[in-house]
Amino acid sequence: MNRVYNFSAGPSMLPEPVLKKAADQMMSYEGCGMSVMEMSHRSKIFESIIYGAEDLIRELMNIPDDYYVFFLQGGASTQFSMVPLNLMNKNNKADFVITGQWSKKAFAEASRYGSTRKVASSEDTVFTYIPKLDKSMFDPEADYVHITHNNTIYGTRYTVLPDTGNVPLVADISSDVLSQEIDVSKFGLLYAGAQKNIAPAGVTVVIVKKELVGNAMDFTPVMLNYETHIKDRSMYNTPPAYCIYIMKLVLEWLKELGGVKAMQARNEEKAAILYDFLDSSDMFRGTVVKEDRSMMNVPFVCPTDELNAKFIAEATENGFVNIKGHRTVGGMRASIYNAMPREGVVKLVEFMKEFEAKNK
Numbered sequence: 001m002n003r004v005y006n007f008s009a010g011p012s013m014l015p016e017p018v019l020k021k022a023a024d025q026m027m028s029y030e031g032c033g034m035s036v037m038e039m040s041h042r043s044k045i046f047e048s049i050i051y052g053a054e055d056l057i058r059e060l061m062n063i064p065d066d067y068y069v070f071f072l073q074g075g076a077s078t079q080f081s082m083v084p085l086n087l088m089n090k091n092n093k094a095d096f097v098i099t100g101q102w103s104k105k106a107f108a109e110a111s112r113y114g115s116t117r118k119v120a121s122s123e124d125t126v127f128t129y130i131p132k133l134d135k136s137m138f139d140p141e142a143d144y145v146h147i148t149h150n151n152t153i154y155g156t157r158y159t160v161l162p163d164t165g166n167v168p169l170v171a172d173i174s175s176d177v178l179s180q181e182i183d184v185s186k187f188g189l190l191y192a193g194a195q196k197n198i199a200p201a202g203v204t205v206v207i208v209k210k211e212l213v214g215n216a217m218d219f220t221p222v223m224l225n226y227e228t229h230i231k232d233r234s235m236y237n238t239p240p241a242y243c244i245y246i247m248k249l250v251l252e253w254l255k256e257l258g259g260v261k262a263m264q265a266r267n268e269e270k271a272a273i274l275y276d277f278l279d280s281s282d283m284f285r286g287t288v289v290k291e292d293r294s295m296m297n298v299p300f301v302c303p304t305d306e307l308n309a310k311f312i313a314e315a316t317e318n319g320f321v322n323i324k325g326h327r328t329v330g331g332m333r334a335s336i337y338n339a340m341p342r343e344g345v346v347k348l349v350e351f352m353k354e355f356e357a358k359n360k
């Protein structure tokens with residue numbers, strides 16, 4: 001069986017040992033005679049999966065006890081509505097930093113429920129950088145400040161968190177969750193759709209400080225109220241059971257590799273291999289400012305559209321797939337999430353070197 005090097009931005013590759021284990025357990029999970037897809041979510045055996053996954057996330061991310069962790073459906077995009085419905089509840093105001101399509105969408109959705117403000121934006125250069133932020137820029141009366149921690153499309157990330165004073169910081173960590181150590185206590189709320197770094201599409205992880213929950217807007221639908229899901233520990237209704245099971249396998253794999261600290265070291269090395277080459281190449285170059293470069297999503301271009309198209313076609317033929325850039329950036333994007341082995345990046349760089357030599 002031939003597996004390709006899959007640089008997709010999402011859904012993206014899963015660790016091979018996880019796929020193998022899931023295949024082994026497909027017909028009968030731990031001797032119970034059925035697949036996880038077929039079992040009652042109210043069964044003891046499924047409880048051990050979902051609560052096991054929660055415990056592992058708490059352990060791997062070092063989540064303090066005064067935070068809830070729960071699993072939802074609707075993707076990260078549903079959080080663009082749930083966050084304002086649940087948190088924009090004191091002064092009905094929120095501040096946003098605009099660093100790409102996802103922050104724009106979060107901003108637009110929140111604007112339907114209250115008074116929102118763009119504190120800073122990097123749209124002037126098509127999001128090639130993270131704006132410089134300081135405390136005086138934020139409204140101390142805002143109910144929260146929203147950032148997109150890693151910008152999947154443009155390939156930037158925050159290397160320092162903004163100081164928002166007493167205003168809770170909310171971050172979309174869909175594309176860098178579990179890729180590097182973060183201090184959860186610095187945030188009011190974190191959310192991540194699963195399909196970049198933790199599971200197939202279908203489950204969203206939410207981590208929220210307990211004191212922020214309990215004041216949803218009156219008209220908030222039951223399913224969009226965090227309290228509903230917290231009360232029933234992610235099982236108010238049928239959860240995306242199979243996704244949660246794969247997530248647990250991914251978390252076990254990550255723990256076995258040494259946890260987030262070890263993964264961060266691996267990711268730093270992988271990103272350095274690719275960026276060092278981009279910086280030394282006469283043909284390929286990265287598209288964002290150096291100090292804000294993402295470790296997960298690496299956009300790059302050749303000098304002409306013809307060369308970009310040629311590179312993408314030849315890369316695909318050679319087993320480096322889903323490397324075409326987002327339509328708003330053009331060129332290429334290599335997404336090198338946790339599951340991408342070092343070898344995949346090394347092989348890609350070798351291929352880029354050959355391409356450069358042949359097309360001088």
Ligand SMILES: *Cc1c(COP(=O)(O)O)cnc(C)c1O
Pocket residue numbers: 010074075076077078102148150151152172173174175193194196
């Ligand atoms: C992929 C992505 C989203 C959208 O996720 P869905 O699960 O498709 O709603 C939002 N934010 C970021 C940072 C993403 O990478």
